[in-house]
Amino acid sequence: MAVCLALTTVSRAQKTLSTLLIDYKFQKDSQRIVTVYEISEHYKYLKPDSATLYAQRGLLLSKKLNYSYGAGILNRLLGEIDMNQGKVAQAKLRFQSALNSFKAIGNPMGMASIYNDLGLLAGRQGKYKEATPLILQALTVFEKLKDTSGIIQCYIKLGSINLETERLDKALFYYHKGMVLARLYPKSNTVASLLNNIGSTYLKKNSYQKALIYFNEGLKTVADSQRIDVHMELLNNASGVYQKLGDKRHALAYAHQALSLARRGNFREQEASILVTLSSLLRQNRPDSSIILLDRALKITRAIHQPYLRLDVYQGMVDLYKQNGRYKEAERILEARDVLKDSLFTLKQSKEIADLQSSYDLARSTDKVQQLNKNNVKINYYKNIILVIAIGVLISLIFVLFLYRKTRNLNRELIQQKEVLHQQKEELDKENNFKDKLFSIIGHDLRSPISTLVNLMEIAEEDELSAEEFQSLIPQLMGQSKVTLETLDKLLIWGKSKLKDTTLxxxxxxxxxxxxxxxxxxxxxxxxxxxxxxxxxxxxxxxxxxxxxxxxxxxxxxxxxxxxxxxxxxxxxxxxxxxxxxxxxxxxxxxxxxxxxxxxxxxxxxxxxxxxxxxxxxxxxxxxxxxxxxxxxxxxxxxxxxxxxxxxxxxxxxxxx
Missing domain, CATH: 3.30.565.10 (Histidine kinase-like ATPase, C-terminal domain)
Known part of the structure; x- marks a missing residue:
């Protein structure tokens, strides 16, 4: 799982590469050094060798002119390129040289940026106890300078340290703080870095669908960007999620895209991480290819001194050897992994990192308390004025409250009366409805058969009917009588069920x-x-x-x-x-x-x-x-x-x- 530890860059007006190259030919002295820096910055991810060449030219010119600021920004840029290529010792020397240049001219912004870079470098080596105070030191400076970009980068790095030390909620806290600020700059590449890091945190939480949402949003954000490092890490992480979700086709496609970008930009650490991802995807069907990829990744992690990534390589080897029944080799690698793991990180180290963060929070709180004490004198003056006003308002409120309570009691009585009237109306409506139905039944279902009975009896009463004709009327009389009786029975049952106070x-x-x-x-x-x-x-x-x-x-x-x-x-x-x-x-x-x-x-x-x-x-x-x-x-x-x-x-x- 790759995490973006985005770098702070010197703010400058955006120019096209062709314009910069033309300026470089005709400019002199310090202006030319700034242009060289901008050309190198342009090439940093696309052509790191060209970036190094131009930066070294600018560095020679800076030393010739005794231009400390130019030496500082160019040494820092060269350190970033070395760090991306896994040249840890060389990168550290570059950053130290840059720090000395910025200290010599009293440039706090430059110094804070180097503290940030040194913290990033230590973090990539797994030295989180060393990284945390450096980043907190940088954050303090950026906050005093109100440098939003620098503050965001510090939040990203603090989030990444907490992510690697399994303090996932704290990591999300820092990432979201950074995102709030980064969203203020719509064209910022930092948004993509933060989306990648938030997705990585949810991936560690096993919230795969949520992680995928952040990775895909990040890929949309970085699609037209020159930040191939962020693009590559988003692809690699999305590949890992698709693998967890069982979508091998998408996982392989994303991993191959990421590997291509890593090799294009000579990102050794990320290349090793992607090789581990590809190895796990090929483990079932192509175990021979899988072990070759892991061997390559292992060599890279040793070359760039990345022990934490080496743990992932070891784990991949253990899983592969177990799958192929090579248990002795699996046991050997497992022992090597455990030894490395024990040497890297302990609970004590995690606690020390947390203590450093707490100390920083406490220091900030102390500064705020001191500022509050300075404001107390003014506050007390205004408090006395407010107190007099408040007493007057309180007296008015008491009077208003008295009127309000009296009005509320009257309203409550009106509401109760309204509810009683409403209940009475509902009962009356029910009774009227029952009455209407009752009269309808009497007028239709009861009146009709009784009328028929009367007609039949009138016919029977006539003397002209023979005995045989009279007998034929009896079934009709019986039928109508039964219908009438049945209707009356049902009316009685229904009426009884509708009587007041009748319960089931x-x-x-x-x-x-x-x-x-x-x-x-x-x-x-x-x-x-x-x-x-x-x-x-x-x-x-x-x-x-x-x-x-x-x-x-x-x-x-x-x-x-x-x-x-x-x-x-x-x-x-x-x-x-x-x-x-x-x-x-x-x-x-x-x-x-x-x-x-x-x-x-x-x-x-x-x-x-x-x-x-x-x-x-x-x-x-x-x-x-x-x-x-x-x-x-x-x-x-x-x-x-x-x-x-x-x-x-x-x-x-x-x-x-």
């Missing part, structure tokens, strides 16, 4: 008994039409509800099933236990005439028009309406499935717990 009589009961009773009740009616009724419910079908209302629902649904089933049909009662969870369902299924789609939309409503049964049985439309209301009152539900000409299924789900 819920209990835990076995619905099997109600099913058995109602099937027996309607057995004769079914036999008259040759309908076969079957009860396939279990012996124990427990419900928690008002048993009288459930009894009515079962009775009404069975009566409807018989009414709308043809002669020779069948009716089946089944059950579904604990489905959905906490409910038992009673299912009444028939193969009768069925219900069309339009009628199904209004089947449970008062306005539904009842049709005659298959044997011209009369009925009314309030039975299913009551079934719906009773089931709802018991916290259940009733569902209908029907197809015209193929039958109907009612499912009544009632709580069982």
């Amino acid at each position: 009589n819920k209990s835990h009961f076995n619905a099997k008994e109600l099913i058995t009773k109602n099937i027996a009740l309607y057995q004769n009616a079914a036999l008259q039409k040759g309908i076969r009724m079957s009860d396939n419910t279990p012996d124990e079908l427990w419900l928690v509800a008002d048993s009288a209302q459930v009894d009515f629902v079962i009775r009404n649904l069975l009566a409807n099933a018989i009414k709308y089933t043809d002669n020779g049909g069948k009716i089946e009662v089944t059950a579904n236990l604990n489905h959905p969870n906490g409910f038992n369902a009673i299912i009444i299924n028939d193969n009768g005439v069925g219900i069309d789609d339009e009628a199904q939309q209004h089947i449970f409503e008062r306005d539904n028009v009842s049709k005659d049964g298959t044997a011209q049985e009369k009925g009314n439309s309030i039975g299913l309406m009551l079934c719906k209301e009773f089931v709802k009152e018991n916290k259940g539900r009733i569902d209908l499935r029907s197809q015209l000409g193929r039958g109907t299924q009612f499912t009544v789900s009632i709580p069982c717990l």
Whole structure:
């Protein structure tokens, strides 16, 4: 996993390379040195050898002119190039020379930049205890100078140290602080570096998807940039995430792109890291190629003195040897890895780094306290003025509070009265609705059969009817009487359920008994039409509800099933236990005439028009309406499935717990 430790560069106006080369030919003395620096900076990542050549020319001219600032910036640039190529000792000498130049002319910005670079160099060697105070020293200077770019670079390096020492939340803290400042400069390459580092932290947290979001955003940001080092590290890290996610195709593609950039810019450390990534991708299918890549990476880590990266190489070798059954070699490498690991870092070292950071935070806090003490004199003066004003405001507030509390109490009383009126209105609306439905039923379902009865009796009363004709009227009288009685029964049940202070009589009961009773009740009616009724419910079908209302629902649904089933049909009662969870369902299924789609939309409503049964049985439309209301009152539900000409299924789900 590669982490961007971005470098602070000297601020300058952006010029094209061709313009700089022209200026170089015609300029003299110190102006020419600055131009040489800018040319070298341009070539630093694209052509490091050319960058070194121009920087060395500028350094010779600086010494000739005794131009300390020029010597400082050019030695620093050469140190950065050496560091990128893994030339640690040479880079350190360059940075020390640059520091001496900046000290000689009292340039705090230059000194802070070198402290930063020395901290970066130590960090890359795994010397985090040495790196931390250098970076904190640089941060202190940059903060005094209010140099935003320098502050950002310090945050990046502190974040990277905490990342490598497994203090991941602290690393994210520094990275996000840097990102807030970096976002102020839309064209800054630093944003891409920070996105890479934040992604690397989430990768260590095993948050692969989140890490990939940051890496991809970084790749978009750096696409048109000359910072091939950042581009390369983003590609390498994204490759690692794709490998974790099992996307080998993308992982290999990204790793090869990263390796090409690393070799192009002669980034030895990053090349070794990418070789480790490629080795792990080829381990399963091409183990021979995998070990070759690891050997190359091992040589590079030794050449550039990068022990932490060597740990990754050792781990790759251990995994590969174990896979190929070469356990003795795996054990040998594992021992070497453990020895190196123990020599690099301990918990004590981690604590010392944390203590250094805490000391820095404490020093900053002390400075703030001193500044606050200086401001206390002014504050006390203003406090006295504010105190007098506050007393006056307090008296006003007390008076306002008194008025407010009085007004609030009045408002509370009004709200309570409003709630009472609202409840009374709701109850009145319910009663009016019940009254309207009741009169509608009386006017439609009750008046019609009674009118028919009266008409039949008037016919029977006439003397002109023969005995035979009179006998033919009796079945009609009986049928209309039954319809009238059935309607009255339902009205009584419904009316009783709507009475004030009437509560549900819920209990835990076995619905099997109600099913058995109602099937027996309607057995004769079914036999008259040759309908076969079957009860396939279990012996124990427990419900928690008002048993009288459930009894009515079962009775009404069975009566409807018989009414709308043809002669020779069948009716089946089944059950579904604990489905959905906490409910038992009673299912009444028939193969009768069925219900069309339009009628199904209004089947449970008062306005539904009842049709005659298959044997011209009369009925009314309030039975299913009551079934719906009773089931709802018991916290259940009733569902209908029907197809015209193929039958109907009612499912009544009632709580069982």
